[in-house]
Amino acid sequence: MASVFRREGTKFFHADFRDAKGIRRHRSTKVTNRKEAEKIAAKYEEAAQKRRTFAQVKQVISDFHEELTGEKVKAVSLRDFINDWLKEKEAETKPSTMDFYRSAATRFADFIGTQDNGDIFHVGRASVVQYRGDLLKTMSSTSTNHHLKCIKMIFRAAKKNGIVAEDPAESVDTVRKSEEGTERLPFELDDIKKVLALADDEWKSMILVGLYIGQRLSDVAKLEWSAVDLDSEKITLVTTKTGRRMSLPIAAPLKNHLTKTPKEKRQGPLHPHAAAVFAKTGKVSTLSNQFAKLLAAAGLREKVSHTKTKSGRGAKRDLNALSFHSLRHTAVSLLKAAGVDQATVMEMIGHESEQMSAHYTHVGEESLKKAAAKLPDIVSE
Secondary structure, eight states: OOEEEEOTTOSSEEEEEEOTTOOEEEEEOOOOOHHHHHHHHHHHHHHHHTTOOHHHHHHHHHHHHHHHHSOOOOOOBHHHHHHHHHHHHHTTSOHHHHHHHHHHHHHHHHHHTTGGGGBGGGOOHHHHHHHHHHHHTTSOHHHHHHHHHHHHHHHHHHHHTTSOSSOTTTTOOOOOOOOTTOOOOOOOHHHHHHHHHHSOHHHHHHHHHHHHHOOOHHHHHTOBGGGEETTTTEEEEEOTTTOOEEEEEOOHHHHHHHTTSOGGGOOSBSSHHHHHHHHHHSOOHHHHHHHHHHHHHTTSSOOOOOSSSTTSTTSOOOOOSOSTHHHHHHHHHHHHHTTOOHHHHHHHHOOSSHHHHHHTTTOOHHHHHHHHHTSOOTTTO
């Protein structure tokens, strides 16, 4: 029979009861009145011995709360709470991140659907674990963990606001990152030339800019002519991912390419189509797919299937070793091969963390120019 006791140093009574296997359990009742605590302890034991599901146990506690206080536990749907959470986050979050939050939260709400009555109070750990497994079927471990992080944020907020007593996502671990097929490789120069030969004028320009300034596809896509100073041979930009302001030297081959654009046309974005795509979606997935098709046409990766098979859109995204990001790795490899020191290389491509940035702040503009001068000319060779 269930009983209660008070631990030294605590004001709440704890329940002492046995589960269906006869194992003794202790749980705080969160009340200071002995009679109320004894009733709660009895309910704990009843729920434990009847092998009830997580949702059923929660319902028992909800009903008992109403019995004790006369107040009914207000049902809050998962979707309603997510909508409120998104509205609250909007004021403190940049648009591109909000797009991800909306996508990730909506996907989770769709997955839960009518499970657990669609009530956030009834969503259990098993549902979150099941969702994590569902994500892994269609995306990489890194993306899965990114989505899971968003779900954890939602439930932390729900617990903080008193909507749920326990956070079902708190003890759900992230998945171990897969080692296979995730390494991004640099291009061979001959392979870049093959792609350039097949690319239209805009993609040719994006490839050259990506290679010679070593920046990500998003930053290349949104680059404006106002950021380009051909006289002082510098490109100034603020990176999308880290928000870091950078002033990068323009290598001679890139300058030769850029000067081919007449002065009267040097306004607005360098790459109008790519800039429009990125501005509309806030993502580079469409541009990444376009570049993947170029690589496939050059024989550098498999063609992307559009059928609903294991290699199609519904399957896990293929982490190909070659992508636009490989141009960034190529820039690093070329600079290192030319004998450029690590500090200058890191300053050229941008730092992934504030710690790394602080460590390399001593790199000067002249060192960057000398490093850029060592990059090979893949256009005129």
